Amino acid sequence: MPRRYIVHVDIDAFFAAVEVLLDPSLQGKPVIVGGLPHERGVASTCSYEARKFGVHSGMPLRKCYQLCPEGVFVRGNYQVYQAFSERFFRVLHAATPDTEEASLDEAYLELTRCGHIYPSFPAAARDIKRQVEREIGVTVSVGAAPNKILAKLATRRAKPAGFFEIREGEEETYLRGLGIEALPGIGPKAQVVLRLMNIHKIGELWELPRTTLHTLFGQGGDDIYLQSRGIDSRPLVTRTLPKSVSRETTFLEDLWDRRLLLAHLAYLCDRLTLALREDRLYAHVIEVKARYADFKTEIKRRLVLSPLQDMGKIYKIAEELFLELFSGSRLALRLVGVKVSDLVRVRPLSLFEPYSERPERLGRALDQVRDKYGFGSVLTAREKMLDAVYAFEPRRGYVLKTASLTK
Numbered sequence: 001m002p003r004r005y006i007v008h009v010d011i012d013a014f015f016a017a018v019e020v021l022l023d024p025s026l027q028g029k030p031v032i033v034g035g036l037p038h039e040r041g042v043a044s045t046c047s048y049e050a051r052k053f054g055v056h057s058g059m060p061l062r063k064c065y066q067l068c069p070e071g072v073f074v075r076g077n078y079q080v081y082q083a084f085s086e087r088f089f090r091v092l093h094a095a096t097p098d099t100e101e102a103s104l105d106e107a108y109l110e111l112t113r114c115g116h117i118y119p120s121f122p123a124a125a126r127d128i129k130r131q132v133e134r135e136i137g138v139t140v141s142v143g144a145a146p147n148k149i150l151a152k153l154a155t156r157r158a159k160p161a162g163f164f165e166i167r168e169g170e171e172e173t174y175l176r177g178l179g180i181e182a183l184p185g186i187g188p189k190a191q192v193v194l195r196l197m198n199i200h201k202i203g204e205l206w207e208l209p210r211t212t213l214h215t216l217f218g219q220g221g222d223d224i225y226l227q228s229r230g231i232d233s234r235p236l237v238t239r240t241l242p243k244s245v246s247r248e249t250t251f252l253e254d255l256w257d258r259r260l261l262l263a264h265l266a267y268l269c270d271r272l273t274l275a276l277r278e279d280r281l282y283a284h285v286i287e288v289k290a291r292y293a294d295f296k297t298e299i300k301r302r303l304v305l306s307p308l309q310d311m312g313k314i315y316k317i318a319e320e321l322f323l324e325l326f327s328g329s330r331l332a333l334r335l336v337g338v339k340v341s342d343l344v345r346v347r348p349l350s351l352f353e354p355y356s357e358r359p360e361r362l363g364r365a366l367d368q369v370r371d372k373y374g375f376g377s378v379l380t381a382r383e384k385m386l387d388a389v390y391a392f393e394p395r396r397g398y399v400l401k402t403a404s405l406t407k
């Protein structure tokens with residue numbers, strides 16, 4: 001197996017950096033994103049100037065204000081950050097398809113397969129860093145190493161705006177002096193346990209046999225054992241974006257009843273948005289297809305600027321498009337379909353609760369119930385109208401005529 005070369009790229013103080021780009025007068029000032037000083041909630045990002053005052057992300061805003069009263073507090077705009085994030089990933093995907101989007105402003109790139117394009121791996125990593133900084137206008141930190149965990153630790157060292165490489169054979173030198181909290185496998189509880197055993201540095205952790213760690217932390221103990229030695233064989237999770245997702249069905253017999261047609265459409269939207277959530281996709285284009293009794297097919301589509309995943313919103317647009325098509329028709333329909341395209345993949349952030357989190361959380365709750373009780377366990381009243389036409393299975397939902405296209 002060829003030696004791996006993994007590059008971890010992370011935008012420095014992402015939200016704060018974007019705010020400075022949008023308002024250059026903030027340059028050099030302590031910027032705190034997440035809310036105004038008197039508001040509840042926590043800081044989601046602090047600029048490096050702000051960090052000098054001791055504030056950090058996750059800190060309550062009031063506390064930030066106490067420590068840094070001269071700070072510039074901004075609420076932030078998730079949609080803007082999302083747009084920057086999409087540009088960030090476009091640059092990275094152009095550099096190599098072996099790109100894992102780890103969060104809104106963070107990615108792993110595996111250069112193992114494309115080393116021949118550049119004079120050397122480090123030269124490639126530095127080049128990617130320059131490209132991102134030029135295209136996006138923010139500084140990034142880049143770490144390089146033979147695996148993911150070391151690459152991420154290297155980025156920590158590179159911050160802010162630097163490049164740092166951990167070469168094969170240098171792992172121990174680099175890891176020895178790091179605090180145990182640097183390892184992702186060591187959560188707050190494990191930290192307490194280890195500190196009680198007077199273990200504070202990764203080097204001190206090496207003294208513990210694997211069996212001891214396993215006894216203390218179970219499977220997690222094995223992870224700690226490997227991580228502390230810089231061993232990590234995880235591949236990158238790269239997923240290419242599908243071009244579109246669609247669901248359509250032919251009817252048992254041609255349909256004229258508008259309410260029943262909309263029930264089909266709602267059901268198809270439900271299945272489709274489930275697939276979007278599973279793949280963390282959001283769509284810019286919604287399209288409805290209708291085929292008439294004479295086999296003529298018509299399509300209507302709409303572009304939305306802020307991409308959608310939510311069932312309620314996608315259905316509403318699909319319904320409008322469908323009614324535009326159907327209201328002029330004198331024929332019954334034999335097929336209806338819904339398709340979304342221009343897909344983007346974005347991850348919700350944990351610290352920053354954006355405006356659109358609620359429908360997403362609702363969607364996730366819905367998925368949990370359905371995982372347990374089956375797709376048919378939760379349906380809207382509109383979808384329930386299909387009871388009159390189709391057999392119903394609690395696990396699978398309705399058995400439509402074109403079942404393969406509705407999964």
Ligand SMILES: [Mg+2]
Pocket residue numbers: 010011012013014105106
């Ligand atoms: Mg970052």
